[in-house]
Amino acid sequence: MEDFFDVIKVKDFISIIRQMPLLGTEEVSLENSGGRRLARDYFSHEDLPATNRSSMDGYAVISGDTFGAGDSNPAYLQVAYSISIEDNPQAGIEQGSCAGIVTGATLPPGADSVVMIEHVHDMGQGTIEVRKPVAPGENVMLRGEDVAKGDLVMHTGQVIDPRRTGILAALGWNRVQVFKRPAVALISTGDELVDISQRPGPGYIRDVNTHALGEMLRVQGYDPYLPGIVSDDEQALKEVFSKTLEHSDVVLVSGGSSVGNRDYTLKALSEIKGLEIQAHGLAISPGKPTIFARRGRQCVWGLPGQVTSAQVVMLILVLPFLGHLQGEKDPFTLREEFLIRARLSRNLASRYGREDYVRVRLEKSGEQIMAIPVTGKSGLLRTMLQAHGLVRIPENSEGLSKDHQVLVRLF
Amino acid sequence: MEDFFDVIKVKDFISIIRQMPLLGTEEVSLENSGGRRLARDYFSHEDLPATNRSSMDGYAVISGDTFGAGDSNPAYLQVAYSISIEDNPQAGIEQGSCAGIVTGATLPPGADSVVMIEHVHDMGQGTIEVRKPVAPGENVMLRGEDVAKGDLVMHTGQVIDPRRTGILAALGWNRVQVFKRPAVALISTGDELVDISQRPGPGYIRDVNTHALGEMLRVQGYDPYLPGIVSDDEQALKEVFSKTLEHSDVVLVSGGSSVGNRDYTLKALSEIKGLEIQAHGLAISPGKPTIFARRGRQCVWGLPGQVTSAQVVMLILVLPFLGHLQGEKDPFTLREEFLIRARLSRNLASRYGREDYVRVRLEKSGEQIMAIPVTGKSGLLRTMLQAHGLVRIPENSEGLSKDHQVLVRLF
Structure with missing residues (x-):
């Protein structure tokens, strides 16, 4: 079976798909x-905040006037005036004086801090008593302290x-x-597929991929065009590809991408004018029967028909690729800081030269977080419900041993 | 200041809000x-798969017929007939015979496994040669193996x-x-606020909360009603609360929830007929000036005006609460398995009796993931961009020490 594919490494595949130009x-x-x-x-074209602002209701003061203030030695200040939100005070305050101020209002010249109203006793006749010192800058946001004019913000x-x-x-x-968001079309192909509203006869199954993969796209904000189920028929596939390419940036087709009797996706794609097959077969498991074909700014992905496999390819490659089309800098690289570190509950074998993605369940065991591989044949839908994420076994590994620390990417 | 609030513990607050009935x-x-x-x-009202299904193109066989098969000792089988997707084979196969089968098709009575087409040599005249044994069940999905009729699926x-x-x-x-999704209204209050399309004069700032908190709701699939900015005026607040309560399950109002000169939210709420203030002041930092008021199946939340504080309350309490209204079982409890474990880069002080949420940046340092508290005054918007998540310092702690292992909840 190996020979029918021209399997390439994931890294090389990513180099190919990254050559696709960005969208408008x-x-x-x-x-x-x-x-x-x-x-x-x-x-930023302005300072944020635009002025020195009080972050409390209270009195704008010269902090030095409060140094040493305490219960046995309060400071007494004269309230020169009061500042409300809309004021732009020009008159400064001098030593021994202060100004009433509300949250958000602009500090008067001279003041460098704000005493909270709760820490002040009003003595009447324009005098306040302060029993707690404030530091310079206390309860104040300085002009440009958050964002300064000219800062690169994003x-x-x-x-x-x-x-x-x-x-x-x-x-x-x-x-x-x-x-722009890519216009994405999502097609399911397979003679055995029926719409989910039907009860499938023996041999038939409901078209899960349109819904499961469609929802993966919707969660990310895409609005996939869903032309429905196409039979395993070269001509029918060719027609739906031509039609969807008229108004799609990216066409995803699940099923028929392998090398079996009824796998016509590759053949149909190779007959679309101007479409170049750039990859067929990927050193990844699951997900080997992945196809990538390009025509200028458009592309078609052939995805495995098995939904669990298709989901892995979506997560690891397709969704990051859609980010790439929208200018995301390095969508294929996950930062280790954001992955869950867990201990593998048993040995996991892998084939050298192939990236493996294993579904795992996470469980707390004492102080450890265990990553427990979800067993069962691939293709079982319930393995998806039981698992919380994926562990990657790198290409240059023959597997990971029990108790090895793994990084888990949550679904 | 403490005295103006009737501060309650987060746990007690959650008990109060959980008493709200579920939506329709x-x-x-x-x-x-x-x-x-x-x-x-x-x-499930059916078995999945509905029959014993082949998961490969190949030949349905009695596995025993292939035991011991190898290059030097191939097994030879007679092809009785071929099964396609739509067939529901009734004729069994006998020892020494097999049936051609395609992926997804139903196994004939007697067969217990499938030999992949790639491992078979067609000898002509209805005979195949098998050079590799298959185990019982190999390349087959048994009826009900994925989901059995009657299983609780979700x-x-x-x-x-x-x-x-x-x-x-x-x-x-x-x-x-x-x-049903809750109908949520989101109001910003504050004399100092201007619409984001305006250039604020001194003392004024743009209304960030409508946008930042609104987006937190939209990301979770809610479609908040946004009546706009309301001034710090008891009557204006009362009117907007009455109006939005006409068609909202949950009203969120940010600003004016504290105990300052211009904090009229509580007063306005207390004058709405039938609305009962159930909490004012929460032992959480940031987020202390949080209000919860209830009228039957409806409620109003007063949130801090400072956007960074409001975001914490949204993440820790409001969004889980919206899940509660929709039947989510335990939305306030995070599972430790899904949090990032990191090492704290420095001591963090906290006040005993209060839950603290500290913004941290995650960074890899050697083999460690470090959680680095993002410094700067609370209320600085850039602290939100710099941080990746929150560390919780529990109520019964006076802080966490450097190198302590913390659990980080990603934004």
């Missing part, structure tokens, strides 16, 4: 930008998550420049 | 069910993620019973 860009409102990738660097390719939404809002970017 | 249920199509919570247990309150979508599709549930 567009401007969207901040409310609609969640999950999108920024299409340019964002430098850069091209970064994903807009709620934290970044917050910064964009704070700096007034109510419209943002993002990469 | 509805039926949605599988395509639209992603992220929703199941409103009933799902028991239960009430579970979130529909892509893996669960796959199982639901495989078992033909093209419509699923889920809890």
